[in-house]
Amino acid sequence: MKKKNVAVLISTVMVLSLFSGCGKSAEPQETVENNETLPESTEASEAEDPEEDEPESEMISDDVYESIITGDGARTAFIGEPFYDGVIEGEEDAMEAIYGVLDYVGGDNTTHLEPIEAFRNAEGTIYYNFRQVVSDVTVHGATVKLIADKDGKAIGLVSSLVPNLSADPPENWGIDGKEAEEIVKEAYKDREITLIPDATERTLLPYEDDSDLFYYAWVVYTKAFYDTSDAAYLAHYVDEDGDYLYCTPVSAPGSLQALRGGIPPLVFDGYEEDTWSGTVKTCSGQKQEVEVPVMVDPDTGDLLLGDLTRQILVADFNDFMNNYTLTPCVIGGGEHSDEWILTFQNFIKIFDLYGSTKFNGPDTEGTPCLILVDAVDEEGIPIDNAFYAGKIQGFQVFAFDSTAPYGEAVDVMGHEFTHCFTTKVMNTNLYMNDYGAINEAMSDIFGNLYAMMVDETDVPYVMGEKLENGVRYMNDPHKGWQPEYVWDMYYLPEAMESTEENDNGGVHTNSSLLSWVSAKLGEAGMDHADEFYYWMNVALAMTPRTDYPQMAQLLPFIMDHLGYPQYVSVIEEAIRDTRMETKELPESLGEGMGMIAVDFSAPGELESYDITASLAATESDYGVLTYPDAKSEIIRAVVPEGDYYLAFEMIDRETGESLIAAHRESGWDVFDTTDMEQLDAMLMDPANGYILSVKAGETVEMDSSGIFQPAQ
Numbered sequence: 001m002k003k004k005n006v007a008v009l010i011s012t013v014m015v016l017s018l019f020s021g022c023g024k025s026a027e028p029q030e031t032v033e034n035n036e037t038l039p040e041s042t043e044a045s046e047a048e049d050p051e052e053d054e055p056e057s058e059m060i061s062d063d064v065y066e067s068i069i070t071g072d073g074a075r076t077a078f079i080g081e082p083f084y085d086g087v088i089e090g091e092e093d094a095m096e097a098i099y100g101v102l103d104y105v106g107g108d109n110t111t112h113l114e115p116i117e118a119f120r121n122a123e124g125t126i127y128y129n130f131r132q133v134v135s136d137v138t139v140h141g142a143t144v145k146l147i148a149d150k151d152g153k154a155i156g157l158v159s160s161l162v163p164n165l166s167a168d169p170p171e172n173w174g175i176d177g178k179e180a181e182e183i184v185k186e187a188y189k190d191r192e193i194t195l196i197p198d199a200t201e202r203t204l205l206p207y208e209d210d211s212d213l214f215y216y217a218w219v220v221y222t223k224a225f226y227d228t229s230d231a232a233y234l235a236h237y238v239d240e241d242g243d244y245l246y247c248t249p250v251s252a253p254g255s256l257q258a259l260r261g262g263i264p265p266l267v268f269d270g271y272e273e274d275t276w277s278g279t280v281k282t283c284s285g286q287k288q289e290v291e292v293p294v295m296v297d298p299d300t301g302d303l304l305l306g307d308l309t310r311q312i313l314v315a316d317f318n319d320f321m322n323n324y325t326l327t328p329c330v331i332g333g334g335e336h337s338d339e340w341i342l343t344f345q346n347f348i349k350i351f352d353l354y355g356s357t358k359f360n361g362p363d364t365e366g367t368p369c370l371i372l373v374d375a376v377d378e379e380g381i382p383i384d385n386a387f388y389a390g391k392i393q394g395f396q397v398f399a400f401d402s403t404a405p406y407g408e409a410v411d412v413m414g415h416e417f418t419h420c421f422t423t424k425v426m427n428t429n430l431y432m433n434d435y436g437a438i439n440e441a442m443s444d445i446f447g448n449l450y451a452m453m454v455d456e457t458d459v460p461y462v463m464g465e466k467l468e469n470g471v472r473y474m475n476d477p478h479k480g481w482q483p484e485y486v487w488d489m490y491y492l493p494e495a496m497e498s499t500e501e502n503d504n505g506g507v508h509t510n511s512s513l514l515s516w517v518s519a520k521l522g523e524a525g526m527d528h529a530d531e532f533y534y535w536m537n538v539a540l541a542m543t544p545r546t547d548y549p550q551m552a553q554l555l556p557f558i559m560d561h562l563g564y565p566q567y568v569s570v571i572e573e574a575i576r577d578t579r580m581e582t583k584e585l586p587e588s589l590g591e592g593m594g595m596i597a598v599d600f601s602a603p604g605e606l607e608s609y610d611i612t613a614s615l616a617a618t619e620s621d622y623g624v625l626t627y628p629d630a631k632s633e634i635i636r637a638v639v640p641e642g643d644y645y646l647a648f649e650m651i652d653r654e655t656g657e658s659l660i661a662a663h664r665e666s667g668w669d670v671f672d673t674t675d676m677e678q679l680d681a682m683l684m685d686p687a688n689g690y691i692l693s694v695k696a697g698e699t700v701e702m703d704s705s706g707i708f709q710p711a712q
Contacts, residue, residue, distance in 0.1 A: 074142060075106030076545055078553040079157040087152035091115045094128040094146045097154045106161035113144060116427055119540050124150025127540040131427060134165045137216065139204045141430045141544035156557060160545030165204065173240040180218035180238040187244045192378060196221040196233065199253040205237060216240050221253040232389040248498040249431045251423045252390035267326065271295035273308045276331055280338035283405035292345050294331065303331040305344050310351060314344050317372035317399055329373060336402035340373050343400055343407025347371055349454040350414050357536060362420035363396055370395035374402045386412050388419040396420055409466040410458060414450030415443040425540050432498035434547035436507030441514035442539060448474060448518065449532045461519045472512070475519035482512035486579040487586055489593065489638045493629035501612050502627045513548060517555065517574040524570045534562060552581035592641050594694035599703040601633035610651040618643040618684065618691060641696040645683045661707050664689040668706040
């Protein structure tokens with residue numbers, strides 16, 4: 001990978017971590033319109049140093065700050081007490097308050113911020129949102145949120161900034177946006193990919209292998225071409241010289257132009273509003289009485305599944321996503337008509353519950369919603385999934401497979417509904433490692449709360465129980481192969497890069513750390529509506545780079561501020577239980593637990609190979625797929641005491657060739673076989689010596705010596 005001439009100076013940053021309280025509220029949020037003029041970038045660059053002149057920041061003492069440095073060069077920071085003497089009456093005041101503490105929260109005199117949007121909750125708290133830009137190029141995921149109470153006092157700040165970015169983008173880029181798109185096509189010439197038109201943009205990214213250096217790149221968006229993620233799109237990064245870098249899942253393109261569109265023309269015009277009631281059958285064959293709004297075609301009398309008031313329409317997935325036409329669904333118009341109706345009914349329930357918070361639709365903007373049913377791929381094969389597909393042609397689009405009861409599972413539908421909301425209020429979605437796991441957890445939490453409030457058949461704190469796959473147990477993570485705490489069994493480390501094989505850094509696995517907190521609040525008796533409101537405010541305060549350590553600071557602060565002091569101790573205990581405030585190994589691995597650790601830190605190994613490890617117990621169904629920790633470059637797995645076999649798949653990053661490695665007393669054996677059943681049988685045969693015995697409280701340590709040829 002080439003190095004660009006944009007260096008980041010790393011210095012110590014102190015972060016405030018105290019809590020303050022305010023009055024309780026009962027109703028959530030609305031969007032705030034602000035038209036204040038912001039300081040020019042030159043004014044921002046000349047912001048006074050708070051340590052020298054103490055402008056408006058004299059209330060902060062150095063001994064209440066602590067550093068939280070993310071692994072990609074950005075700094076996350078949190079302030080949890082009043083920090084500005086003035087009154088916040090709008091974005092200009094919020095900007096002044098932020099610049100007064102910029103050195104403390106990861107910025108410096110080169111940092112320039114632009115406003116995005118502000119949100120007001122029921123008691124008048126306003127969350128002001130700013131993104132970091134350098135010469136009109138957005139810094140990837142760099143955001144500041146200032147929290148002001150109803151009296152205009154700045155009571156909190158949540159940020160993820162990149163300091164010392166003073167360089168301008170190259171004046172003459174080697175390629176333009178169209179050429180970047182062609183490079184992406186060439187990189188995936190063996191796949192049928194779909195580019196998202198008018199979405200390609202420039203951004204500033206951290207080097208994956210050097211947190212002190214940043215580079216400029218084109219971002220090209222395509223439809224996702226694998227189905228193991230809830231994200232509907234892939235963001236492909238191409239540097240300004242034309243080198244394809246990598247891709248990562250995103251729930252919606254980040255460009256202001258991407259998929260923007262206007263209000264869908266004529267879609268809701270010319271129809272009459274009515275309701276339809278009748279009996280339908282669920283996927284399990286049970287009869288259910290329903291009543292839903294419909295749009296009546298006055299010419300044909302057809303009853304379209306749509307709602308003129310709420311601006312919701314049900315349509316065919318294949319026609320819209322693959323053939324670029326809009327075909328509304330008609331009652332009785334297809335094999336899965338009953339499932340369409342149930343999907344529509346449940347979507348309305350969630351829409352109305354969400355609307356009770358005074359937000360206008362899932363994106364807060366009142367954008368019409370399109371429910372796409374009978375989801376299939378380009379070859380017509382059903383997509384066994386439900387997902388939020390982003391904003392397309394003026395619609396917020398949600399897709400559902402109708403051959404399975406995705407539309408009947410209110411918790412799953414609420415999960416996808418929430419992806420739209422969090423993408424909006426968090427400014428973007430970085431779908432990997434902690435960021436993605438927290439995003440998944442927020443969707444599980446809201447989905448579960450939706451279901452408990454509107455679905456009498458829901459099983460509390462169990463996600464997707466109406467489906468045959470994807471079940472997660474929020475109050476019993478081990479039952480769903482998820483960890484209860486950091487470095488518990490099943491826990492996955494931070495990944496070096498986001499891939500399908502590593503689940504984008506364990507986003508569907510490590511989500512349990514935050515879901516556990518919600519389960520504990522329910523166990524403590526918190527009202528569902530109050531908890532719903534609490535998590536909405538948490539979402540409003542989060543940045544795209546909010547990780548678990550920052551979440552450990554944010555959660556009790558929000559609970560205290562909203563006026564629920566009786567639940568602050570519940571939050572704090574759950575944080576201790578999950579160990580979310582740290583990524584360090586615990587002093588004790590837990591009762592009956594041992595560890596396997598394999599060091600891949602030799603130069604060139606992880607640069608040349610994408611490595612995953614498969615670990616399976618010989619006497620139980622326990623197993624885990626893991627990968628090297630991004631920081632230590634060691635593969636670690638905490639496992640119950642017992643015998644295991646361990647195999648590594650190593651994919652050559654240049655050739656794509658795959659090798660399998662396994663260890664026994666004599667050293668490493670490497671295989672190029674594709675007959676995995678035969679290989680499994682050989683590894684599991686005790687006579688061949690591949691079995692590893694793990695004792696409680698002990699670590700089986702190995703290194704990769706003997707697997708690889710020396711890096712060239």
